[in-house]
Amino acid sequence: MKRDWELVRKILLKIEALETIKRSVVCAQDIEDYDEENVSYHIYLLEQAGLIEAAVQKHHNTGIRALAYNLTWSGHEFLDVIRDPDIWQQTKEGAKKATGFSLELLRDLAKGLIKKKIEEHTGIQL
Incomplete structure (x- = not known):
């Protein structure tokens, strides 16, 4: 699966829009026009890159399931330049x-x- 930079930006903006860290998480259903597999994969990539904090589960049969819940300092910095x-x-x-x-x-x-x-x-x- 290729990286989709538009999806990366959408996920970061959606996470930033959370009112508090404890209020909610961003999951696949929160991003319009993208399937769960693609969104979860990109959340996983963003967590690997150190831009977000996320809960990621890898399953042999169903693939990656991921929930994003916070931007890191680097995530805020990156989003600020692409906002x-x-x-x-x-x-x-x-x-x-x-x-x-x-x-x-x-x-x-x-x-x-x-x-x-x-x-x-x-x-x-x-």
């Missing part, structure tokens, strides 16, 4: 042109776009 829809769109377009990219590259590309935007609005070079 803006325009920045996210530009980041995806830039990454596609590179034909290969990683989480770190996406983060760095989005940060660069945000810095450019700040410089344009303030005239202060970062």
Whole structure:
């Protein structure tokens, strides 16, 4: 199964929208237009990457079942740079042109776009 960066962003935004850590969790049913297997797999990947805290169970017969319940510091940092829809769109377009990219590259590309935007609005070079 391939990583779906749009799904990654949706999961992170959904987790952030939780009012408190204890209130709820994000599961496959919370993400529209994606099946349970795909969402659970991406929650698993996000937990492996250190972006979220999650409960992950691996079953031989049924695959991965995962519930996400909190962003980590790194998860908040990554979401902050990809939150803006325009920045996210530009980041995806830039990454596609590179034909290969990683989480770190996406983060760095989005940060660069945000810095450019700040410089344009303030005239202060970062």
